[in-house]
Amino acid sequence: MTIAVPADGELAAFVYHEARLIDEKRFAEWYDLFAEDGLYWMPLTRDQPDGRVHTSLFYEDRLLLKVRIERLKNPNSFSQAQPSWCQHVLQAPAVESRDDARNQYVVRTPFVYAESQGDRQDIYAGVAWHHLAVLEGRLRMRVKKIDLLNRGAALPSLQLFL
Amino acid sequence: MNRYRNDPAGIAALVRPDSVHRDVYCNPEVFDLEMERLWHRAWVYVGHASQVPNAGDYYTANVGREPVIMVRGGDGKVRVLMNRCAHKGAKLLSAAQGACPGGILRCPYHGWTYRLDGSVRTIPLREGYAGSGLEESPAARGVAAVANVAQYRGFVFARLSAAGLSFEDYFGESLSSMDNMADRSPVGRLEVTGGVLRYMHDCNWKMFIENLNDTMHPMVAHESSAGTARDLWKTQPPDAPKPMVIEQFLPFVSSYEFFDKMGVKVYPNGHSYTGVNFSIHSQYSAIPDYEAAMQGAYGAERARAILGEARHNTVYYPSLTIKGAIQTIRVVRPITVDRTLIESMTLRLVGAPDSLLERSVMYTRLINAPTSVVGHDDLHCYRSIQEGLAAGGNEWVSLHRNCPPAEPSVVGTHNGTSEVSMRGQFRAWLAGMTAPEGPR
Numbered sequence: 001m002t003i004a005v006p007a008d009g010e011l012a013a014f015v016y017h018e019a020r021l022i023d024e025k026r027f028a029e030w031y032d033l034f035a036e037d038g039l040y041w042m043p044l045t046r047d048q049p050d051g052r053v054h055t056s057l058f059y060e061d062r063l064l065l066k067v068r069i070e071r072l073k074n075p076n077s078f079s080q081a082q083p084s085w086c087q088h089v090l091q092a093p094a095v096e097s098r099d100d101a102r103n104q105y106v107v108r109t110p111f112v113y114a115e116s117q118g119d120r121q122d123i124y125a126g127v128a129w130h131h132l133a134v135l136e137g138r139l140r141m142r143v144k145k146i147d148l149l150n151r152g153a154a155l156p157s158l159q160l161f162l
Numbered sequence: 163m164n165r166y167r168n169d170p171a172g173i174a175a176l177v178r179p180d181s182v183h184r185d186v187y188c189n190p191e192v193f194d195l196e197m198e199r200l201w202h203r204a205w206v207y208v209g210h211a212s213q214v215p216n217a218g219d220y221y222t223a224n225v226g227r228e229p230v231i232m233v234r235g236g237d238g239k240v241r242v243l244m245n246r247c248a249h250k251g252a253k254l255l256s257a258a259q260g261a262c263p264g265g266i267l268r269c270p271y272h273g274w275t276y277r278l279d280g281s282v283r284t285i286p287l288r289e290g291y292a293g294s295g296l297e298e299s300p301a302a303r304g305v306a307a308v309a310n311v312a313q314y315r316g317f318v319f320a321r322l323s324a325a326g327l328s329f330e331d332y333f334g335e336s337l338s339s340m341d342n343m344a345d346r347s348p349v350g351r352l353e354v355t356g357g358v359l360r361y362m363h364d365c366n367w368k369m370f371i372e373n374l375n376d377t378m379h380p381m382v383a384h385e386s387s388a389g390t391a392r393d394l395w396k397t398q399p400p401d402a403p404k405p406m407v408i409e410q411f412l413p414f415v416s417s418y419e420f421f422d423k424m425g426v427k428v429y430p431n432g433h434s435y436t437g438v439n440f441s442i443h444s445q446y447s448a449i450p451d452y453e454a455a456m457q458g459a460y461g462a463e464r465a466r467a468i469l470g471e472a473r474h475n476t477v478y479y480p481s482l483t484i485k486g487a488i489q490t491i492r493v494v495r496p497i498t499v500d501r502t503l504i505e506s507m508t509l510r511l512v513g514a515p516d517s518l519l520e521r522s523v524m525y526t527r528l529i530n531a532p533t534s535v536v537g538h539d540d541l542h543c544y545r546s547i548q549e550g551l552a553a554g555g556n557e558w559v560s561l562h563r564n565c566p567p568a569e570p571s572v573v574g575t576h577n578g579t580s581e582v583s584m585r586g587q588f589r590a591w592l593a594g595m596t597a598p599e600g601p602r
Contacts, residue, residue: 042533044357053519055357055508055526057533063394064407070390071535077386079538152258154360154503155532157541 002137005100011107012093014139015130019088019111022161027069030161034062035133035140042146042162057151057158068161079159084117086160096129105132105139113162122156125149166191170596177592179585180565181558184551186591187366193499200480200594201226203326205312205319205333207482207493208232210509211240212316212353218265218278222255224495225320230308231255232318235278236265242308242320243280247271248301258358267305280305315344316352317482327431336433339476343486345468347511348459352489356508356523361532363504365544367480367496368587370504373540374475374483374492375436375583377421378563380414383543387535388414404447410525413442414536424474424578432479432590434583438575441474443487451515459513477583479590489522492530500548506530561585 003010014033021030034040041051042058051059060068071077091110098105107130115122131143146162166172166189173195176183185192209221214234221232222245229245231254245253247269254267254276262268266283267276275283282304285291296302310321312329314337319329326332344352363370373379380388391411395404413420425438437443456465472487484491489511495503508522529536551559564580572586 044359048357053356053516053523055359055506055523055531057359057527057531059524059527063405066394067387067391067407067411068535070394071386074386074390076389077535077539078383079535079542081542152358152360154362156362156364157538158533159538 003134003139004137006105006132006134006139008095008098010139011095011098011105011130011132014132015093015107015109015128016090018130018141018144019090023085023087025072025085027072031062031065031069033139033141034065034144035135035142036062038062038141039143039145040065040141040161041143042148042151044151046147046151057148057155058146079157082118084115084159086113086115086162088113088162090128093130103133106130107132111162115158115160117159122158124158124162126151126162128162164191166195173595174592177588178558179569180562181560182588184557184559186588187368187548187559188499188551190499193366193496195595196591197226197496199597200591201322201496203321203323203594203597204480205310205321205327205329206480207478208242208311208318208320210316210352210354210507211313211318212351212355213259214240216261218262219260220255220262221259222257223493225308225322226496228322229253230320231267233262233267233278240311240313240318241279242311242318243267244306244308246305247274248276248282248304248306249274249285254305276305280307315340332431333433333478334429334431336429336435336476336478339435339473339484339486342468342471342473343484343489343509345460346456346486346489346514348455348513351512353510353512354507355510356519356526359506359526359531361504361506361530361537361541363502363541363544364500365502365541365548366500367494367502368591369544369547370502371477371480371483371494372584372587373544374477375426375434376581377424377426377436377578378418379540379543380421381416381418383539384414384536386539388412406447406521406524407528409446410521410528413445416442418579422577422579425575426578426580426583427575428572428583428586430573430586430590431593432587433477434586435473435476436578436583437472437474437487438578441472441487443474443485444472446521449515449517452518455514477587479587485525488525489518490526490530504530561588 040058040060043056048054089112093107093109096106096108109128113124126146126148129145132139133142176186206225208223209232213221217234217236219234223230231243231245234240252271273286277283308320312319344350388411395408424441426436427438428434476484481494489509491507493505506526508526510519561581561584572582576582
């Protein structure tokens with residue numbers, strides 16, 4: 001099904017679907033949701049304007065995302081000898097801005113995210129900002145930016161994708 | 163638990179020339195003694211002067227388990243004060259860094275105020291203390307300032323113990339790694355910037371610091387991350403421009419021969435660095451604007467010598483590790499016997515193009531972040547040691563690699579895959595744990 005101008009409901013459905021692909025480890029399908037110049041970004045500080053001269057927790061182009069996804073298939077990924085699993089719980093995504101003429105849509109989604117490995121479970125909260133565009137008839141992510149609530153805290157290993 | 167406290171011979175028996183007993187990593191009493199002795203007597207990294215550029219600016223840290231404030235006074239001097247009100251002990255500052263309002267320190271509990279050198283400025287209703295003995299008590303002396311503070315190329319260190327080696331004697335020629343990092347700025351100055359990555363490690367602090375000069379692990383532990391990057395890169399056309407991320411990942415899966423020939427240099431007192439001859443940082447792409455600026459500042463020959471160094475990790479035992487060639491540092495904050503906070507920072511080479519900082523920022527995110535696929539596998543290994551050492555049958559950790567019989571000294575340049583740097587660390591550890599007690 002190709003989309004010309006997405007309805008708000010279609011934008012929200014994209015966000016739910018995107019989180020589900022991560023939780024179900026359907027990473028090839030998830031990767032395919034990123035535009036060619038797509039960016040997966042989790043800033044380290046509040047109001048961080050830039051990911052190039054300021055450190056981020058994630059600032060991944062498609063190449064870096066590919067490295068992460070392929071690594072998870074590698075039997076020598078020792079930190080995943082006991083695999084991690086994650087679960088997103090999303091608040092209803094809200095269309096924050098839409099510009100049909102310029103094909104720019106921004107969706108804001110508060111979330112709770114749990115990452116579990118063995119006996120350990122870490123719970124995170126934050127807000128996801130999806131910057132979407134219709135490309136070749138389907139919605140894709142130009143930017144997925146995650147404002148993690150405790151981004152400045154001393155964090156343990158965070159191994160999957162928020 | 164008082165098994166080791168009054169038993170110097172018991173402590174000494176934990177360290178053999180070629181191996182160490184598991185209690186150095188696992189025993190809570192040994193950890194307590196490390197904080198009281200080794201970390202008290204060592205010159206411990208506090209912060210960088212560039213983090214407190216103006217009078218009244220502060221940065222909070224811990225030296226061992228003791229909370230401190232690094233603060234710049236009105237006289238421009240950077241001091242290290244105990245972060246403890248002289249009255250009832252409340253921490254005066256709780257934020258990571260900032261500026262003291264009004265250029266004074268004010269306790270949030272009862273409002274005692276102090277000058278930036280720690281001396282008492284005001285006490286509310288002071289007349290209530292008349293004849294009370296307060297004036298003769300420690301409280302009247304104000305906030306304790308650490309007497310032994312030294313600054314080198316902006317790096318600020320404190321030694322809590324009144325007795326001990328001078329800063330220069332403690333670090334000696336290892337300071338050349340700080341020189342090389344700072345000299346990479348055309349104006350010879352560094353500035354900490356770009357945020358602090360804080361990564362909690364559930365392992366003993368020594369596992370982290372030993373790993374910094376361990377060159378036998380990257381090709382194994384990082385095969386899944388750097389090796390994956392290498393394999394993905396192989397699928398690209400041969401003339402494709404090599405992205406910075408690939409330049410940074412690929413050397414991690416270099417051969418044993420590469421890491422062996424890199425060389426390791428060991429100094430007295432536990433300090434050392436890998437990358438004597440070349441390192442994983444040697445093959446980064448040239449940045450022509452920067453090289454021109456360096457030649458303009460230093461002349462061609464000197465600029466070539468500065469940039470020709472590619473030191474990988476320099477360990478300033480026990481609290482700081484720096485990567486001069488890529489301008490990142492990691493600070494070691496032990497919390498408990500099996501919990502250690504690692505804080506990673508990037509430094510701007512003042513006067514150099516932003517692309518240098520961009521390279522540092524990318525490196526620290528790829529390698530040192532809680533989200534790093536390289537860091538994940540390192541931490542997995544440290545945790546595995548912490549848990550594995552509970553196993554019976556062998557209470558000793560081997561540090562035999564390239565250890566000659568009756569190794570006379572560890573100081574000098576060695577083949578890069580030797581475990582000599584770790585043996586050097588434990589010589590320093592033993593000295594710090596068993597030296598006669600100086601005045602506190």
